[in-house]
Amino acid sequence: MNKLTLSALIAALALAAAPTYAADVAAGKKIAEGGCADCHGEKGEGDDENPKLAGMAVDKFTKAMTDYQSGARNKDAKMAKAAKKLSAADVANVAAYYATLK
Numbered sequence: 001m002n003k004l005t006l007s008a009l010i011a012a013l014a015l016a017a018a019p020t021y022a023a024d025v026a027a028g029k030k031i032a033e034g035g036c037a038d039c040h041g042e043k044g045e046g047d048d049e050n051p052k053l054a055g056m057a058v059d060k061f062t063k064a065m066t067d068y069q070s071g072a073r074n075k076d077a078k079m080a081k082a083a084k085k086l087s088a089a090d091v092a093n094v095a096a097y098y099a100t101l102k
């Protein structure tokens with residue numbers, strides 16, 4: 001195997017190893033409308049008590065959700081409860097959905 005083939009193979013393996021959820025915005029929208037919109041607003045606009053989610057960066061959103069799930073963030077019990085209902089794929093999808101809003 002020559003060097004070029006080997007590095008191509010390593011690159012392919014690295015890609016395959018990365019957790020790749022093909023985020024599904026439509027599925028995320030469903031979750032948002034079913035379990036998040038009551039507090040965060042129909043378009044994720046938020047209000048005095050509930051933060052705005054529309055346009056939030058996916059990495060920041062995902063970190064917030066995993067912090068609620070782990071208990072690292074626990075300021076709001078209802079929010080923590082809502083987060084704990086979601087799988088990692090659900091979080092990826094709902095994060096992708098809110099990132100598409102403004």
Ligand code: HEC
Binds near residue numbers: 032038
């Ligand atoms: C009962 C009301 C309620 C529901 C339902 C709810 N949230 Fe929240 N959410 C809150 C409140 C209140 C906060 C702020 C609490 C805090 O500062 O930790 C929050 C914070 C967040 C944050 C962090 C925002 C930031 O700026 O750091 C994210 C992300 C989030 N919610 C996503 C969701 C998603 C996704 C759902 C649906 C699965 C959901 N929330 C359902 C009330 C709710």
